[in-house]
Amino acid sequence: MPELPEVETVRAYINQYVSGKRMTHIDVRLARLIKNAGPDEFVNRLTGQTIETVRRRGKYLFLQCSGPYSLLVHLRMTGSLIYMPHWQDTMKAAHIIFSLSEGTMVYRDIRTFGCLWLVPPQGPTGVKGYDTLGPDGNSPEFTTDYLTRMLAKSQRYIKSFLLDQTKVAGLGNIYVDEALFLARISPFKRCCAITMDETEKLHDAIVHVLQEGIKYGGTTIRDFVNGSGREGKNQDHLLVYGREGQACVFCGMPIQYKKLGGRGTHYCPHCQR
DSSP, X not given: OOOHHHHHHHHHHHHHHHTTEEEEEEEESOGGXXXXXXXXXXXXXXXXXXXXXXXXXXXXXXXXXXXXXXXXXXXXXTEEEXXXXXXOTTOTTEEEEEEESSSEEEEEXXXXXXXXXXXXXXXXXXXXXXXTOOOBTTSTTOOHHHHHHHHHTOOSBHHHHHHOTTTSBTOOHHHHHHHHHHHTOOTTSBGGGOOHHHHHHHHHHHHHHXXXXXXXXXXXXXXXXXXXXXXXXXXXXXXXXXXXXXXXXXXXXXXXXXXXXXXXXXXXXXXXX
């Protein structure tokens, strides 16, 4: 699933080309992707509206529009928003096509797990997963003090805690594994057992891995592409995720893989205590 760096990469690219553009025609080819409106209502509410800007919160994209309705998108496993200056109807899995006053924006999704909602431009959206998000892991609100307070209240494993979007928004399997590895913290450690020194290291590691992910245009393991349809490059810089059996870059011991709460977890048992 695209995580914060991947979604931010899409946002930054798409925003360059769709901001200020009017939606002149919308072709809905897979209506079930729209979660709170029928296809006719979706088309009628958005056609003629101008996309003012594209924002991101956690793993969600928020396309702020000029009218009383805006567009909220969650890419889920394989969704992508792609801008094309010249649309040719040959793209596979192109499920919703937004013709713009200049160019075309396409929602593409191979496995069709993505979600789109009509939402008000301000205030609560009525989408629970969005309205209950915690602070982004690279935001000014995500401080060491905030993380310390949240960890002290929890008996959960630290990896499970970090995957909870109501605590820290935007983190997923890849960047949690990478951050815990950099901070030298076992994914199986209980939150309340983490020391102040470890908390500071974990905070800094989370910010670092997210910044690196954005810097390299996101991580493409299988399906992720940016707003132009190109793959990311951060997979070439991962230190632990996907490296089961390979030598740890710090100690040389083999990286191990286990399931934790149903989620695959990569870690070094020697370095991460």
